[in-house]
Amino acid sequence: xxxxxxxxxxxxxxxxxxxxxxxxxxxxxxxxxxxxxxxxxxxxxxxxxxxxxxxxxxxxxxxxxxxxxxxxxxxxxxxxxxxxxxxxxxxxxxxxxxxxxxxxxxxxxxxxxxxxxxxxxxxxxxxxxxxxxxxxxxxxxxxxxxxxxxxxxxxxxxxxxxxxxxxxxxxxxxxxxxxxxxxxxxxxxxxxxxxxxxxxxxxxxxxxxxxxxxxxxxxxxxxxxxxxxxxxxxxxxxxxxxxxxxxxxxxxxxxxxxxxxxxxxxxxxxxxxxxxxxxxxxxxxxx
Numbered sequence: 001x002x003x004x005x006x007x008x009x010x011x012x013x014x015x016x017x018x019x020x021x022x023x024x025x026x027x028x029x030x031x032x033x034x035x036x037x038x039x040x041x042x043x044x045x046x047x048x049x050x051x052x053x054x055x056x057x058x059x060x061x062x063x064x065x066x067x068x069x070x071x072x073x074x075x076x077x078x079x080x081x082x083x084x085x086x087x088x089x090x091x092x093x094x095x096x097x098x099x100x101x102x103x104x105x106x107x108x109x110x111x112x113x114x115x116x117x118x119x120x121x122x123x124x125x126x127x128x129x130x131x132x133x134x135x136x137x138x139x140x141x142x143x144x145x146x147x148x149x150x151x152x153x154x155x156x157x158x159x160x161x162x163x164x165x166x167x168x169x170x171x172x173x174x175x176x177x178x179x180x181x182x183x184x185x186x187x188x189x190x191x192x193x194x195x196x197x198x199x200x201x202x203x204x205x206x207x208x209x210x211x212x213x214x215x216x217x218x219x220x221x222x223x224x225x226x227x228x229x230x231x232x233x234x235x236x237x238x239x240x241x242x243x244x245x246x247x248x249x250x251x252x253x254x255x256x257x258x259x260x261x262x263x264x265x266x267x268x269x270x271x272x273x274x275x276x277x278x279x280x281x282x283x284x285x286x287x
Contacts, residue, residue, distance in 0.1 A: 011253070011254040011255075012051050012052065012053050012251070012253050013053045013054050013056060013087075013124075014057070015206050015249060016250075017058060017060060017226040018060065018061040018228030018229065019039050019063075019228075020231075021063050021071075021074040022063075022064050022065070023070045029064065030243065030273045032245075032273050035229070036073070036077060038230050039229045039247070040077070040081055041229075042247050042266065044081075049251070055088045055089070056089045057092065057167055058089065059092045059168070059169055059206055060093050060097065060135075060208050061095065061096040061169065061208060062094070063098070064230075065096065067098075068104060070101075071101055071102055071105035075106060088122070090122060090129060091131075092131050092167050094170075095135055095136070095140055098114065099133075115137070119131055127160055127162045127163055127164075129164075129165045130152060130155060130165065130166045130167065133148065133168075140184050141185065142170025142187040143189055149196055153196050156197075159201050160201065162201075162254065163203035163254070164200060164201055164203065165203060165205075165206065166197070166205045166206070167206045168193075169207060170187040171209055172207065172218050173223050175212050175214055175233075177235065177237075179237055179238045180238065180239040185210060194218065194219035197220070205221060205223040205224065206224055208225065210225055212235045213227050213265070214235075224261045227246075227249070227263065227265055231244060231246060231247070232244040242274075242275045244271065245268050245269055245270055245271045246268035246269075246270050248266055250262065250263055
């Protein structure tokens with residue numbers, strides 16, 4: 001495998017998102033797809049590339065219903081499919097996740113209050129990765145809150161020599177084409193986040209949630225939303241969404257203080273798995 005040297009050649013890592021693991025192979029997404037298949041296919045493609053990543057990041061919606069069984073299945077799959085990389089896997093939580101169940105399985109911390117956010121930072125040479133928790137239980141939008149933003153500001157007070165990478169499940173910029181209900185899918189306090197990041201050596205922001213590859217400028221850097229391993233989102237819908245069969249991930253490289261992201265979407269039939277309108281979500285919440 002090809003090695004890496006920080007600050008000289010390159011730092012390589014993989015960005016995955018929205019694995020949506022279920023409790024078992026009989027529990028299918030939309031009654032059609034086992035999300036484990038997409039994760040296995042992504043892992044196989046990563047192995048085919050014959051690269052040695054410094055780390056792997058998964059930016060939330062790890063489990064589809066946040067059950068202990070789903071997290072146990074995910075942990076087993078990560079051990080089976082990613083062990084060959086011998087790289088740390090940084091996990092981030094999304095709106096489908098349940099903090100208490102995740103902590104019980106992955107951190108051996110049973111009984112932690114569901115309202116307690118899970119955020120942390122990790123160093124890889126001169127690069128710091130800041131993992132944020134935007135989960136608002138029961139909601140599809142995201143929020144960091146004053147306490148987490150204050151922690152982030154303290155972290156950034158000592159800048160990383162090469163740069164900072166921020167990971168958060170909810171996008172900080174809209175998907176692109178205007179659609180009804182899109183404000184329910186984004187980070188609500190993104191303006192406050194921009195204030196904290198402004199002027200800092202942030203080389204990129206990595207997000208998930210929409211299942212649509214997106215790149216846009218934000219707070220003096222670039223925000224990248226990855227496609228999902230569980231299923232793809234259709235970027236052209238103007239109301240609600242259309243979910244398609246397929247999987248993908250991001251190959252990320254830090255070179256000369258710049259984060260470069262190559263989005264990989266695996267070949268698939270991209271058949272429609274499910275469609276919805278924003279009114280369907282509103283109606284479901286009213287009952």
